Each structure stands twice: as structure tokens, then as C-alpha cells.
Amino acid sequence: MSFLLYKLLLVVVMFTITLVVAMYATYGERKIAAFLQDRLGPNRAGIFGVLQPLADGMKFFMKEEIIPNTANKFLFILGPGVAMITALMAGVLIPWGGTLEIGGEVYSLQIADLNIGILYVFAVVSIGVYGIMIGGWASNNKFSLLGAIRASAQMISYELAMGIAIISLIIMTGTLSLGDITRLQAGGVGSDWNFWNVVYQPVGFLLFITCAFAECNRAPFDLAECETELVGGYHTEYSSMKLGFYMFAEYINMFVSSAVISTLYFGGYNFPFMNDLGLDHNTITILGTVFMFGKVFFFIFFFIWVRWTLPRFRYDQLMNLGWKALLPLSIVNLLVTAVILILTGK
């Protein structure tokens, strides 16, 4: 019973944090975009505009909801729901911290440490493209359909390279569980030398983060919505909170991707000197969670930063990059990793 309660509490807390972070990622997006362009960004709602996300959310709820009469109504409503649900589901496997010891009981700060870990994340994130596809198809609009087709083609092309980049990481760590992958990176600078995976897998990291941009439909790979060509892409016909759901799902995906990148390549909740400061177990766990969120926020910032730097790829450039550059590179990376592992006899 107490196990169920604590898991339920953890789920509710993580759910809330995910939503709040996604909400404030929209604010961060606008603010950082403005700063990178020598502007001030939203600064009217609340001090420094911190209430802007609330105002935006309120606006989404108040807007008139339009469903085109040629649209497939059921799928039209299902689309944003699928996008949102899958985005939220991917977060359960992220190890947000180590373990807390309270009154002799050990509580893990990871909601579920599945032994197929990263595969589950992949599976769920891949379903996310159904939200976009269903939405684009159900709109009965050529721009939406084009956006949806682009999204699915892009997803397939980049998931391959991403998967193979992950495989080279997995043959190195020997486990699929995100909790174990994090624990293997424990220590770091200090008495027990141990580097984060990014040191052993720099190419893999580059491949992964590039594909993560594509998976999240973020610039420079935001061909699915690309307002200059496709009006709004797959969400052209959407309005009100259904549009809000798509937007929100994008930011949640960004948050989860950042968390996965931090976990796989940047040591998750581990931080340098964690075993040399003489802190007790719970303090280290809490500090680790803070570090984890620091890493996640850095990568969200990086996502936004890149979006406001790079122009969008052309469709053929995107496909060229995916199939002719990233995929072969990931295979070479896999082979090199495998050969090195065999030679060093691990």
C-alpha cells in the first residue's frame, strides 16, 4: 500500500513538474528568442512577463474551437490527444535522482526502472508521430497532409540513425535500463575516475542530439510545421486548446529528450566530486536531482538556442543528411565501438 502511495505521489509530482517545465519552456523559448535577437521578449504579464504562459494558456482555452466540416471529427480530436499522451508517457522512465532513505525505507526517485528502458522510450516517442499523422490526415487539408507526410518520413529516417547510435551505447554499457546506465556513470572526477558516456561516445552523442532535434520536430528540422511553406503544417486547421496540445506536446517532447540525453550521455543525476564531499546519502541524492534538472534545462536552452540560430533544412537536404550521412555514420560508429570492445576484451 505504501509502495503504491509513494509511486502515485511520485507520478503526480513528475506529471506536475513536466507540465510546469513545458509551460515555462514556451516562456523560455520566447524570452531567449527575443534576447538572441536583441529584443526584450514578453515583459508585460507579471514581473519580467513570468505570467505570460498562464495568459497564453488562458487564451488557448478562450479561443473559439473550429472543426472543419470536411474533417474526420473523431480522428481530428484524437490527434492532439495522442500527441499529448505519448509525450507525457515517455517521462516515466527517466531517473530523476538516486534513492532517498527515510526511516529505514529506500525510495527511488525513478518512477519505473524497466529492464527494457530505452526501448520503451523509443516505442512511446515513435507513437508520438501518430498524433501528428492522424491530425494531419483528419484535417482534410493539403497543407496538413503534406506536413504529416513530412513528419512521418522524417521520423522514420532519423529514428534509424538514432536507434543505431543508441545501440553502440548499449553494447558499451550492456544494459537497456536507464537506471543502470545512470549508475554506471556514477563517480566521475574525484577519487573514483569514471567518465560520462559522452566521453566514450562523442559521435554517438552528436548523432543522438541531431536526431533528437528531428524527432521533436524542432528547427532546423521543423519541416512538419514549417510556416513559410505549409502555413502551419499538420496543425493548420487546429485552433483553441487542440492547437495548444500540439504545442504543449512539442515542449514536453523537448523536455523528455533533454532528460534522455542527460541520462544517456551526461551522467544523469551524477555530478563531479559527488563521493568526495563527505555528504550523506540523501543530500547527495537531492543535489543529484538538482544537477539532473540543471542538465535538462541546459539542453532545453540548447534546443531553443539552435532553433533561433539555424535556418530550416530543405526537404531533400533533410533526407540526404538522414540517409546518406547520419545512418552510415551511426553504423560506422557502431562497428568501431564493437571492435574496440572486442579488442579490449570487455
Next chain:
Amino acid sequence: MEALTKRSKVVSDKRMTFAERIYLPAVLSGITITIKHLFKKKATISYPEVKREFSQVYRGQHVLKRDDKGAERCTACGLCAVACPAEAITMNAAERKKGEEGLYREEKYAAIYEINMLRCIFCGLCEEACPKEAIFLTDRMVPTDFGRDGFVYGKDKLVEPVNDRVDVTKRQTKAVIDFKQNKRLSHNK
């Protein structure tokens, strides 16, 4: 042909080098450029709180001046309306009655004087044409309105209040005064 600026570049469609094809060096230089802008001074002026300083001779909303005793200077001669390239000014003249000497400086005055602020291009030719130094452009902005009718300014908005004079000395630069002087002389000739 000689180039107009030194910034022109000869473009060619040669194949991209390897460094260009892997995008990463270009991406890195790009993100270093944008991150520098994160810390730069922002160009935005937060308008209602901070106002941009206007030029000394800014040409904004017009004012119809009164003389020292508070009488309107305008005599409805129509020179401003003739000079106006946008045809924004209309007026109706009327004759001053007995007992109105304090209100109007000369025997003829403008009963209706309207400037359509949507037509006005704020060139200042009305001010230049005026022989009585009655109309001036000021450093005030024409505020927004909800309809077109609101932008046709009548005498109620144009004539300065007796006890709240609009300062136009900033526009009276030496060049302006010299010009007006010469204009008067040429007129007298």
C-alpha cells in the same frame, strides 16, 4: 563595372568542401554569434515607460498658436491649405464681430479649421507657408484612434489652450528665423 560598396562578393556555385558539408563548423560559428547577442544591449525601448528622445525639430502634431494676449493668430488666408501636398487642411473663414477682439487677432479668422491626420505627411510646408506664424508642428505624437473620423482634428484639438501654451521655440532655429525673415522681405518687395 565599379562596385558601389566594398561589401559586394562574387558568388559561385562551386561544390561544398567537406567542412561545409558536415555543417558542424558552420553550426558552431552560428551558435557563437547568437550567444553573443544574448548579452548585448537590447534595442527595445519599453514605450509607455521610456520614451525615445525626439529631435529638436521633430515634426509631430500641429498646433495653432495664439498671440501674447491670447488671441488666435490664424487669419484663414488658406496659404497652408494651398501649400499642403497631401491636401489635408480645410478651413472656413469668418469675419470677426465686435467684442471678439480678444479672441481673434485680425478681422478675419478661421471658423472651421481641420487637419486630417491620416492624410497629413508631416512635411512642415504649412508651417513654412504661414505668414502669421500661426501654425507649427510640435514634438507631440498623434495618438491612435478607433475610427477614421477621430483623426480629423478640428480647432478643439489644434488651437493651443490659453493657459497651457505649447512651446515651439525649439523649432525656431536660426535657419528657420532667417528663412522667415527673408520671406517677409521678399514678400514686401
